[in-house]
Amino acid sequence: xxxxxxxxxxxxxxxxxxxxxxxxxxxxxxxxxxxxxxxxxxxxxxxxxxxxxxxxxxxxxxxxxxxxxxxxxxxxxxxxxxxxxxxxxxxxxxxxxxxxxxxxxxxxxxxxxxxxxxxxxxxxxxxxxxxxxxxxxxxxxxxxxxxxxxxxxxxxxxxxxxxxxxxxxxxxxxxxxxxxxxxxxxxxxxxxxxxxxxxxxxxxxxxxxxxxxxxxxxxxxxxxxxxxxxxxxxxxxxxxxxxxxxxxxxxxxxxxxxxxxxxxxxxxxxxxxxxxxxxxxxxxxxxxxxxxxxxxxxxxxxxxxxxxxxxxxxxxxxx
Amino acid sequence: xxxxxxxxxxxxxxxxxxxxxxxxxxxxxxxxxxxxxxxxxxxxxxxxxxxxxxxxxxxxxxxxxxxxxxxxxxxxxxxxxxxxxxxxxxxxxxxxxxxxxxxxxxxxxxxxxxxxxxxxxxxxxxxxxxxxxxxxxxxxxxxxxxxxxxxxxxxxxxxxxxxxxxxxxxxxxxxxxxxxxxxxxxxxxxxxxxxxxxxxx
Numbered sequence: 001x002x003x004x005x006x007x008x009x010x011x012x013x014x015x016x017x018x019x020x021x022x023x024x025x026x027x028x029x030x031x032x033x034x035x036x037x038x039x040x041x042x043x044x045x046x047x048x049x050x051x052x053x054x055x056x057x058x059x060x061x062x063x064x065x066x067x068x069x070x071x072x073x074x075x076x077x078x079x080x081x082x083x084x085x086x087x088x089x090x091x092x093x094x095x096x097x098x099x100x101x102x103x104x105x106x107x108x109x110x111x112x113x114x115x116x117x118x119x120x121x122x123x124x125x126x127x128x129x130x131x132x133x134x135x136x137x138x139x140x141x142x143x144x145x146x147x148x149x150x151x152x153x154x155x156x157x158x159x160x161x162x163x164x165x166x167x168x169x170x171x172x173x174x175x176x177x178x179x180x181x182x183x184x185x186x187x188x189x190x191x192x193x194x195x196x197x198x199x200x201x202x203x204x205x206x207x208x209x210x211x212x213x214x215x216x217x218x219x220x221x222x223x224x225x226x227x228x229x230x231x232x233x234x235x236x237x238x239x240x241x242x243x244x245x246x247x248x249x250x251x252x253x254x255x256x257x258x259x260x261x262x263x264x265x266x267x268x269x270x271x272x273x274x275x276x277x278x279x280x281x282x283x284x285x286x287x288x289x290x291x292x293x294x295x296x297x298x299x300x301x302x303x304x305x306x307x308x309x310x311x312x313x314x315x316x317x318x319x
Numbered sequence: 320x321x322x323x324x325x326x327x328x329x330x331x332x333x334x335x336x337x338x339x340x341x342x343x344x345x346x347x348x349x350x351x352x353x354x355x356x357x358x359x360x361x362x363x364x365x366x367x368x369x370x371x372x373x374x375x376x377x378x379x380x381x382x383x384x385x386x387x388x389x390x391x392x393x394x395x396x397x398x399x400x401x402x403x404x405x406x407x408x409x410x411x412x413x414x415x416x417x418x419x420x421x422x423x424x425x426x427x428x429x430x431x432x433x434x435x436x437x438x439x440x441x442x443x444x445x446x447x448x449x450x451x452x453x454x455x456x457x458x459x460x461x462x463x464x465x466x467x468x469x470x471x472x473x474x475x476x477x478x479x480x481x482x483x484x485x486x487x488x489x490x491x492x493x494x495x496x497x498x499x500x501x502x503x504x505x506x507x508x509x510x511x512x513x514x515x516x517x518x519x520x
Contacts, residue, residue, distance in 0.1 A: 018497040019450035020478070044504035046446045050438070051390060059435060062516035066442070069511060102336070112514055116507060161391035166405070168337075168395075180396050206355045206391035213457055214430065215359070218387065222355050251469055286478040 008136065009079040010039045010129070011070065013088035013243075014047050020251075021243025023283025024084065027268040028129070030281045034272075035145055037137050042081060044073055048091035051210045061105060067095020068109045072118040080125035082132045086162040086242035087210075092126050093169035128163060130185060130241050130267060139192045147276040148302050149194035153294070155270065156198045156235035156262075157186040158226060160245045161206040180204075186241060189267060193274045198233035202226045209244040212252075223249065224256050237263040237294050239270055251288045263291035273298060325374040332371060335410035343400040344368050350394035350404050360384040364394055364404040367411070381423050385411040386431065433457065439516055446499035446508040451479070451487050463488075 015021035032038045048070065049063035070092060074081050083089040099106055100122055113119055133142060164170070164180040178184045181204060190197045207226060208219030226249070230238050240246040243266070250264040264287070265273075272282040273295075284291055333341055344365075351363035362370070362384050370379040385408040394404040415424055416432075437456045441448045455463055463470070473479045479487075486494040499505040 014447045014497070015450060018447065023478075044499065044501050046499060046504070046508045047442050047448050049442065050448070059439075059516065059518050062439070062512060062518075065511050065515040066508070069508070098336070108515075112511060115510075161393065165392035166395050166403075167392075204393075206389050206393070208355070208389060210389050211356075211387075213454060214434065215387070218356055218359050218389070221358065225355075251472065254468065254472070286476050288472045288476050288478065 006078050006080045006125075008039060008082055008132070009042045009074065009077065010132075011042050011045055011081045011083045011088060011092070013083070013085040014050075015243045015247075016084050019243075020247040021085065023286050024243045024246065024266050024268065026281070026283035027266060027272050028084070030277060031268050031272045031275065034275055034277065035137060035141070039082065039132065042070065042073060042079060043077060045070055048088045048095075050087055050091065061108075063091065064095045064098045064102075064105055065109050065112065067092050068099050068120055069113070071096060071099070071120045071124050072113050074124050075121045076118060080127070082127050082129050082136075084129045085244065086128065086160050087244055089126065089128050090162040090166075090169065096122075096124070096126065097169045128241070130163075130189065133267070133271070134185060134189055139188065142189075142271065143192045146193060146274045148274050148298060148305065150270075150274050150298065150301070151194045151196070152301050153195050153297060154198050154234055154236045155190050155193075155195045156230040156233060156238045157190060157200050157203060158207075158230075158238050158240050158245065158249070159183055159186045159203055160240065160242045161204055163241060164204065186239065186267065190239060190270075193270065195270075198230075198235055200229065200233075202229050207245045207248050209248040212248060216252075216255075219248065220252065220256050223252055227253070227256065227258055227262060230262055231259050235262060236297055237265050237270065237291070239265055239267055241267050253289050261289050263287065263289060263294045265291070265294075321374050325376055328376045328380075329371060331414060332407060332410045335406065335413065337403050337406040338410055340400060340402045341368060341407060342372060344372065344402045345400055347399065349397045349399065350402075353393045353397045354388075355391060355393070356387040356389055360387045364388075364408065368402065368404060368407060371407075379411065380415070381421050383424065383427055385409070385415070386424075386427050435518065439512065439518070441496060443509050443512040443516070445496055446505045447497050449497045452493065452496050455487060456493075 012025060016025045046066060046069060049066045081092065083092060099109060099120065110119065164183050167180055183204065187197050202225055205225065206222055208222040212219045238249060240249065246264055246266050253261050269282045269284055279285060279295065332338055346365060346369055348365045351357050351365040354364055357363045361382055367379055367382065367384055370376065388405060388408040390405055392405055398404070416428055434457050437453055438448060441452065458466065470484070474481060474484055
């Protein structure tokens with residue numbers, strides 16, 4: 001099928017549907033419903049293998065095959081894919097890269113897929129969900145849906161390490177990103193919300209989510225860098241695009257001695273707040289680090305914008 | 320004169336994908352400077368690659384550094400010679416595991432194999448994985464007890480219901496296992512793992 005006739009489907013990954021990232025999907029589904037731009041799951045999607053399965057011989061081949069199987073299902077359903085989780089995004093791009101460049105593995109996987117009458121179109125497009133909002137829905141349409149411009153709210157963008165890296169997997173992508181070390185995609189998205197987007201020295205530095213299970217002191221040290229930077233810029237919240245980063249930043253603040261705890265929100269959740277959706281509909285009631293200071297501040301600016309008498313003092317609650 | 324087993328080791332490392340630019344390294348150190356894990360490494364990517372080039376392969380072989388790499392690819396972006404240190408680290412890991420030595424790394428390799436087994440078993444059985452199950456099964460009873468404060472946070476915020484938490488706890492996470500709804504698709508994933516996942520238990 002020529003690629004301009006394909007539909008776009010959503011590959012969620014195990015974290016978003018069953019794991020620690022379920023709040024991401026709650027906010028995603030509700031926000032897309034409000035924007036009248038729903039997207040369907042890829043039918044029968046399977047796990048991408050995550051970071052662990054790519055390492056050892058026997059694991060490498062399996063992880064490429066798992067990704068190729070997802071691409072074969074996308075071929076069958078005549079779909080290009082938007083991916084919610086940055087790790088799954090990397091794995092699917094990696095599978096496509098090795099499937100296209102390793103002839104031996106290519107032949108073996110094709111042989112396996114033939115048993116079920118499946119094949120892979122080598123030009124299935126794989127993009128991150130952030131680009132679905134930015135480009136398919138369009139920043140202009142999103143701006144029209146904003147009810148509370150977040151002017152005065154300081155947001156620290158944290159896009160994570162796998163959104164633009166490694167470079168070699170992204171060569172064929174249509175929505176290619178601005179700069180692998182300082183991508184501007186999340187900044188542009190947050191600008192539409194009229195928020196005060198702070199500078200971010202750790203925009204694409206790893207948060208260590210992949211080593212939390214095996215060696216958490218490494219992750220704690222990486223998280224400390226990110227939080228110190230966000231505190232230096234007096235951020236009201238840190239905005240993430242990956243559910244692994246979000247859960248890591250959100251749940252481990254008590255393990256690190258922090259000057260001040262910072263609310264962590266996914267980009268879909270902060271968008272939902274600007275569209276005046278209630279926090280429960282955005283999965284925000286299950287955030288581990290309290291987001292009360294942020295909600296208080298948003299309530300305050302909402303009252304100011306509507307010319308109402310403000311019932312909130314400048315003092316922010318610290319935990 | 321570089322000895323024969325050094326050349327053999329270099330060839331072995333370079334037989335893995337994306338390692339062909341190893342010899343192009345000019346020792347600038349930008350990789351180690353940009354590596355977020357370098358504080359936890361004994362040598363760092365620059366010195367490890369230097370060791371392979373100059374023949375200090377005993378030190379390189381015994382080092383735990385490849386297991387500290389989190390695959391964030393910052394080194395790859397910054398390297399002026401396109402050496403791709405991440406792939407060299409992955410190659411060193413595979414060599415240590417498949418040759419089943421040296422002695423110093425046995426504990427590390429055993430723990431990584433354990434995590435890999437938990438992952439692979441879930442994918443083989445159900446096509447998808449559950450983070451709850453993975454964490455509980457890997458940490459075990461004692462390890463999970465150490466993370467009790469996180470467990471409490473998850474409960475108090477409603478991220479996980481009390482009913483589910485008890486179920487997961489009592490079954491070591493087995494009850495958290497998640498399944499692809501379509502049995503034929505699930506079976507296809509099982510066949511894929513049986514054919515491609517040759518790492519063994």
